[in-house]
Amino acid sequence: DAGVIQSPRHEVTEMGQEVTLRCKPISGHDYLFWYRQTMMRGLELLIYFNNNVPIDDSGMPEDRFSAKMPNASFSTLKIQPSEPRDSAVYFCASSLAGPITDTQYFGPGTRLTVL
Amino acid sequence: AQSVTQLGSHVSVSEGALVLLRCNYSSSVPPYLFWYVQYPNQGLQLLLKYTTGATLVKGINGFEAEFKKSETSFHLTKPSAHMSDAAEYFCAVSPQGNTDKLIFGTGTRLQVFP
Numbered sequence: 001d002a003g004v005i006q007s008p009r010h011e012v013t014e015m016g017q018e019v020t021l022r023c024k025p026i027s028g029h030d031y032l033f034w035y036r037q038t039m040m041r042g043l044e045l046l047i048y049f050n051n052n053v054p055i056d057d058s059g060m061p062e063d064r065f066s067a068k069m070p071n072a073s074f075s076t077l078k079i080q081p082s083e084p085r086d087s088a089v090y091f092c093a094s095s096l097a098g099p100i101t102d103t104q105y106f107g108p109g110t111r112l113t114v115l
Numbered sequence: 116a117q118s119v120t121q122l123g124s125h126v127s128v129s130e131g132a133l134v135l136l137r138c139n140y141s142s143s144v145p146p147y148l149f150w151y152v153q154y155p156n157q158g159l160q161l162l163l164k165y166t167t168g169a170t171l172v173k174g175i176n177g178f179e180a181e182f183k184k185s186e187t188s189f190h191l192t193k194p195s196a197h198m199s200d201a202a203e204y205f206c207a208v209s210p211q212g213n214t215d216k217l218i219f220g221t222g223t224r225l226q227v228f229p
Contacts, residue, residue: 004158043159045217056215098209098215099149099215100214106159108158109157
């Protein structure tokens with residue numbers, strides 16, 4: 001398997017623009033997680049899905065952020081409108097089950113810069 | 116709420132020296148604890164985890180960690196550092212009430228000098 005695939009790897013945009021980050025989980029994995037990593041706040045869980053259904057979005061910072069998982073092989077994280085403070089590395093991860101019983105596999109991340 | 120604290124944002128060791136990365140947890144009940152490693156420009160990889168059973172947990176790349184309830188600690192060690200161990204290391208806890216999630220510490224960057 002190719003592992004968790006994220007695109008784009010780098011994104012530079014201007015404040016106010018819409019940004020869409022994409023993730024393809026490992027085939028067969030039922031869980032998908034979106035994380036954000038910054039120097040100030042470390043690694044934060046934004047939202048996770050189980051069987052394509054959002055389970056916990058309490059980490060989503062505000063209404064400008066939205067995530068979808070239309071099918072088992074694809075998820076998006078959208079920021080609209082983007083702001084400079086959204087600059088971070090965004091990771092997607094997937095697993096067969098929760099972390100107690102299974103390993104979370106992380107993608108390489110998308111480095112977002114909002115000017 | 117359960118959390119983990121990593122003492123020391125940066126640790127430097129010489130090649131061949133002992134590696135000790137510290138992690139303390141806050142929990143009133145036995146937690147589930149994890150160590151992840153992040154190499155430059157990559158995602159995180161699981162090193163090891165403690166759920167139940169033996170308190171000394173062995174992971175990949177020669178790392179191990181010991182769950183010490185009396186000290187609320189889960190420190191990561193490796194007897195002999197290698198240059199390839201240079202990376203950022205994250206301790207994490209799975210909160211009781213929602214074991215689908217992981218809450219990460221702030222990370223410790225390990226530098227290994229020749």
